[in-house]
Amino acid sequence: MDASTTSYDKKMSLQTLIFTPLLVLFMSFHSHALVQPSNWKYAPNKGGVRAAYWPSGDDLSPSSIDTKYFTHIYYAFIQQDPQLFHLSVTEFEKKWIPQFINGLRHRYPPVKTLLSIGGGGSNSTAFSLMATTKHTRQVFINSTIHVARQYGFDGLDLDWEFPENEVDMSNLGVLFHEWRQAITLEAHSCRKPPLLLTAAVYYASTIKLIGNGPRTYPIQAIRDYLDWASPMCFDYHGAWDKFTGFNAALYDPNSNISTKYGIGSWVEAGVPTHKLVMGFPLYGRTWRLKDPNVDGVGAEAVGAATDTDGTLDYDEILVFNKENGATVVYDDVAVSFYSYAGTTWIGYDDGPSITKKVHFARASGLKGYFFWALGKDKDWTISRQASNAWGH
Ligand SMILES: *[C@@H]1O[C@H](CO)[C@@H](O)[C@H](O)[C@H]1NC(C)=O
Ligand SMILES: *[C@@H]1O[C@H](CO)[C@@H](O)[C@H](O)[C@H]1NC(C)=O
Ligand SMILES: *[C@@H]1O[C@H](CO)[C@@H](O)[C@H](O)[C@H]1NC(C)=O
Numbered sequence: 001m002d003a004s005t006t007s008y009d010k011k012m013s014l015q016t017l018i019f020t021p022l023l024v025l026f027m028s029f030h031s032h033a034l035v036q037p038s039n040w041k042y043a044p045n046k047g048g049v050r051a052a053y054w055p056s057g058d059d060l061s062p063s064s065i066d067t068k069y070f071t072h073i074y075y076a077f078i079q080q081d082p083q084l085f086h087l088s089v090t091e092f093e094k095k096w097i098p099q100f101i102n103g104l105r106h107r108y109p110p111v112k113t114l115l116s117i118g119g120g121g122s123n124s125t126a127f128s129l130m131a132t133t134k135h136t137r138q139v140f141i142n143s144t145i146h147v148a149r150q151y152g153f154d155g156l157d158l159d160w161e162f163p164e165n166e167v168d169m170s171n172l173g174v175l176f177h178e179w180r181q182a183i184t185l186e187a188h189s190c191r192k193p194p195l196l197l198t199a200a201v202y203y204a205s206t207i208k209l210i211g212n213g214p215r216t217y218p219i220q221a222i223r224d225y226l227d228w229a230s231p232m233c234f235d236y237h238g239a240w241d242k243f244t245g246f247n248a249a250l251y252d253p254n255s256n257i258s259t260k261y262g263i264g265s266w267v268e269a270g271v272p273t274h275k276l277v278m279g280f281p282l283y284g285r286t287w288r289l290k291d292p293n294v295d296g297v298g299a300e301a302v303g304a305a306t307d308t309d310g311t312l313d314y315d316e317i318l319v320f321n322k323e324n325g326a327t328v329v330y331d332d333v334a335v336s337f338y339s340y341a342g343t344t345w346i347g348y349d350d351g352p353s354i355t356k357k358v359h360f361a362r363a364s365g366l367k368g369y370f371f372w373a374l375g376k377d378k379d380w381t382i383s384r385q386a387s388n389a390w391g392h
Contacts, residue, residue, distance in 0.1 A: 066380050
């Protein structure tokens with residue numbers, strides 16, 4: 001997930017949370033910011049996690065987020081100092097974090113807020129170095145808790161894209177363990193509900209298709225120390241492929257690049273379904289067709305149609321389709337849409353495909369879902385359909 005602010009250039013990767021009734025009960029007795037009894041029908045334990053990331057500084061102001069469609073909103077993203085490893089609270093953060101927290105504080109129904117660290121454009125080497133020694137991990141952990149409490153967040157989220165090798169993965173497991181210990185300790189000593197701890201992760205439990213050789217996430221640490229992990233079930237195909245394809249196919253009979261495979265790999269590896277929050281993209285990916293008359297899935301293409309990155313937000317796709325009289329096709333094998341006009345081809349999700357994905361998540365016993373990202377929907381169209389499909 002990449003929180004750059006130009007509208008054609010946003011994408012992301014992510015995660016989510018877990019609420020047991022006990023935790024909600026605990027929180028209700030110990031937090032001042034607590035929901036009133038009349039709001040209890042919105043308590044997140046009832047309907048699972050319906051989350052979304054807010055790219056900081058987005059045109060959509062936090063105070064205009066329609067919180068009835070969500071339980072958790074992530075601030076995306078803050079970075080760590082690449083040399084000192086504490087969070088780097090820049091002038092930008094000092095401006096936007098308070099706007100985010102204050103904008104959401106008075107919204108009804110209430111949502112939980114999480115501070116997400118990293119993102120698609122962040123420094124993977126710096127994460128790797130930070131996770132290597134006990135001292136640097138402690139500096140990082142301490143600073144994350146400090147900043148989260150200082151601004152009034154309910155939780156912390158790590159979006160390290162991506163651990164490069166097995167050593168990184170093993171250090172990540174140690175980081176999660178120490179982070180959880182520190183969070184528990186801090187909660188006891190200040191008599192507050194513990195901060196949530198979540199992580200955005202690759203769509204599958206082993207990273208195979210990018211970077212170095214295969215490396216598997218620290219499954220046991222994820223299971224034992226995170227409230228939930230959020231597989232980023234998108235960015236499967238894009239202009240880096242020479243053929244058109246889907247950004248986020250639910251099924252693919254011909255490959256393992258699908259959400260069904262990815263979620264299945266997490267469960268098989270040993271992460272309980274109730275600790276998984278599945279990612280949905282509110283953006284599509286574009287191609288320039290080689291031949292405008294060859295316009296199906298897998299058609300030859302010569303790069304992106306929109307910009308170097310080739311992403312297009314859902315609201316922009318609707319505008320494109322309308323203005324260009326595009327042909328829109330639903331692919332019920334992949335559970336995805338595509339549209340084309342002239343030489344432009346776009347693979348994306350719309351309400352009906354997201355609804356089917358929500359049903360899949362629900363039927364699989366997952367904890368919930370999240371969107372990358374707020375500000376890309378069209379008048380809450382998809383957010384609303386997803387929330388209704390989840391049922392709460
Ligand atoms: C990324 O982090 C590494 C290690 O801390 C550092 O040497 C490098 O300068 C950083 N890169 C950027 C672009 O900040
Ligand atoms: C943790 O952070 C606080 C606040 O920034 C600081 O005062 C304290 O020294 C830090 N402790 C460690 C061990 O880094
Ligand atoms: C898909 O994954 C399974 C199990 O992880 C593996 O056995 C199979 O070879 C993979 N198929 C492809 C096409 O990569």
